Amino acid sequence: MFPPLTIRVTRAVNPYSPLATRHSLGNISHMTATHQWGTQPEMFGPRHEHRLSMIVREVDKLPRGCRILDGAVGLGQLALRMQGRGYCVVGIDYSFDAALHVRRTSTLPVVVGDLTCMPFRDGAFDAMTTGETLEHLDDDAAAVREIGRVVRERGRVIATVPALQSLWSSSDDYYEHRRRYSRQQLTGLFRAAGLDIDKARFWGFPIVLLYDTVFLLPMNKRRARREVTTDAGLQSVARAGRSRALVSAVRAVFSIDRLFSWIPFGPGLLLVAVKK
Numbered sequence: 001m002f003p004p005l006t007i008r009v010t011r012a013v014n015p016y017s018p019l020a021t022r023h024s025l026g027n028i029s030h031m032t033a034t035h036q037w038g039t040q041p042e043m044f045g046p047r048h049e050h051r052l053s054m055i056v057r058e059v060d061k062l063p064r065g066c067r068i069l070d071g072a073v074g075l076g077q078l079a080l081r082m083q084g085r086g087y088c089v090v091g092i093d094y095s096f097d098a099a100l101h102v103r104r105t106s107t108l109p110v111v112v113g114d115l116t117c118m119p120f121r122d123g124a125f126d127a128m129t130t131g132e133t134l135e136h137l138d139d140d141a142a143a144v145r146e147i148g149r150v151v152r153e154r155g156r157v158i159a160t161v162p163a164l165q166s167l168w169s170s171s172d173d174y175y176e177h178r179r180r181y182s183r184q185q186l187t188g189l190f191r192a193a194g195l196d197i198d199k200a201r202f203w204g205f206p207i208v209l210l211y212d213t214v215f216l217l218p219m220n221k222r223r224a225r226r227e228v229t230t231d232a233g234l235q236s237v238a239r240a241g242r243s244r245a246l247v248s249a250v251r252a253v254f255s256i257d258r259l260f261s262w263i264p265f266g267p268g269l270l271l272v273a274v275k276k
Contacts, residue, residue, distance in 0.1 A: 045241035046250035047208060047216070051160055051268065052078050053251075054203065055129055058158045058272055060085065066126035069150060071115045072133055076102035082129070083108060090125075092118065116142040123152035131160045134189075135177045141189055148193035148275060155275045157195060161186060163202055163269040171212065174220040186269055195273035202266035207257050209267045211250075 055078060059068065064086035070079040073091030079102070083089045091110040093099055099110040113119050115130075116139060128151050134140045147157055162172070162180045172180065187197045204212075219237060228234045240246055257266075 046247045046254065047211060048077075049247055050208065050251050050254045051131065051203075052081065054270055055131055055158050055160065056081055056085070058156075058199075058270075059087065059127070059129065062087070062127055062156065067124070069120070069125045069128045071118075071128065071130050071147075072098070073102055073108070073110055074098055076106055076108055076110075078129060078131060079108050080106055116146055118146050118150055120150045122149055123155070124150050125155060126152060127156045127158070129158045132162070134159065134186075135161050135179055135181065136175075137178060140178075141192065144189045144193045148190075148195055151275050153275055156198070157190070157271075157273045157275070159186075159271045159273075161269050161271075163266055167209075167267055169212075169217055170224070171217050171220045174224050181269055183264070183269060186271055190271065190273045195275050197271070198274050199270065199272040201261065201270055202264055202268065203261065203270055204254075204257055204268045205260050205263055205266035207254050211254075212267055 059082055062068070065088060067088045067090070068082055070082070070089055070091045072093040072095075073079050074093065075098075076091060079089045079091045083106075089108060091099070091102055091108055092113050092115060093102075093110065094112065094114055096112055099112045102108050102110045111119060115133075116137075128147055130147065134143060137143055151157060162177065164182065165180045168177075168180055183200050183202070187200050190197060219234070222231070223234060226234065228238065
């Protein structure tokens, strides 16, 4: 049974935009969004599904029925998958629109709150997931400390972030990233928060990186100039991203990257940490 939660509500922003994710985890210095709520086609696409599947594989190693916090919950896609696998999942997001969307479309309990100061008691959760969020923060260290606080002893944290500053592109500008991480930077954050590193590996080389360069980068440049709602080409991309057959086919190609997983390079990092 969780204690009463403190709810903080601010003006509604796109919970699926980088701005909203950064709000979810800490203070920012400006309030300018690059796009409107719910307009990111790749949130339904093969890259997104591929990354979620990596997180779910790590979650599946946890005992069924354990309590998991998902932050920031966004569309609720990851949280719903975990719930469907028998876990007790709670979502948190700074955006009221995100929480409202998840509450209207699922049975997931969702809290509107700041992940740098979460309204939960110490050790309230057996595990926490956070995907593609830390890179949006002004103070990512504060968020990681809070993550360490709300997870119980021997509890696990599963996180993904974009990797390597050398891979910075216009897509990072569009997503309003603050940084990309080296493996040393990411593991250092979690060790400083009192967690041991179980796994910290790169993913996405070479196929996902090629996909990012050839497909996502030009699309993001186009979206920076045009509204999805008025651009037929971008709307077609959104529809294609919702095609299960197409997503499955592209994900099958992404699986080639496993052959190169021993190489310390790639567009993403997957981290699994354990609280001491």
